[in-house]
Amino acid sequence: MKFKDNIPIYLQIKDYIYQEIVTNRLAPGAKLPSVRDLALDLSVNTNTVQRALSELGDENVIEVQRGRGSFVVDDQKIVGNLKKKLIIGEIKVMYDNLTKLDLSKEEISYYLENYLEGRA
């Protein structure tokens, strides 16, 4: 996995795991790879993975069990809420940043339609 500069790796790992969960590649209740395996896969240090998983545990997105492993929270509703939260979060950041450029709601709407058309 390739990481962007200027954004802490442990945050990018969190995002990666969010994605795996929301897309159901890591289903509710599923066991995550061990911190050591993840570190190998992502070519980062164990401590960096540890930090990411630890925060995900604090957020109740995964359940971290000493000696057993880490597991996606086994609750479809929580996962659904997470997905919605991530989606709205992305849209809000975009909207707020465009607002800072003095774009009106109508202008934002216009640019969005244009962009989506280009993806047709």
Next chain:
Amino acid sequence: MKFKDNIPIYLQIKDYIYQEIVTNRLAPGAKLPSVRDLALDLSVNTNTVQRALSELGDENVIEVQRGRGSFVVDDQKIVGNLKKKLIIGEIKVMYDNLTKLDLSKEEISYYLENYLEGRA
């Protein structure tokens, strides 16, 4: 000015100046505050401002003149292109991130409409 953690301050200063230019609060050809004044205004170190301005200069968004000051590039077309580039950039990041959550173009469109409605 308040800065976010996890994002280098000099990058946030760049974004801030982008905004000032694109919104015409800093018109083409206008003189920017000195690095020392900017550092005071933003409550950061001179060197941090220096780094931001230096990069903006490399990008030809401003013209940095030793002994005179820094000036917004005096070319309406360049400013216009900058604005478009920033807008498309914001939208692209949002779109790509939502795609990573396995959302289809139609789903993205749906969530966007919903969000914009809520801002009516």
Next chain:
DNA sequence: TCTAGTGTTCTATCCAACTAATACACTAGT
């Protein structure tokens, strides 16, 4: 020519993120 205002450079220090290597603590199966 002097001076105030500007950008530029340098040295030193601090801190968070990251790495490396190792050890510790717990769990489950044999």
Next chain:
DNA sequence: ACTAGTGTATTAGTTGGATAGAACACTAGA
């Protein structure tokens, strides 16, 4: 009991961003 696999913690070292303070280099006007 032992062992393999797991999360957790510690100590040490590197790097990039940010700070502080000072000096240098250039410009324009008095």
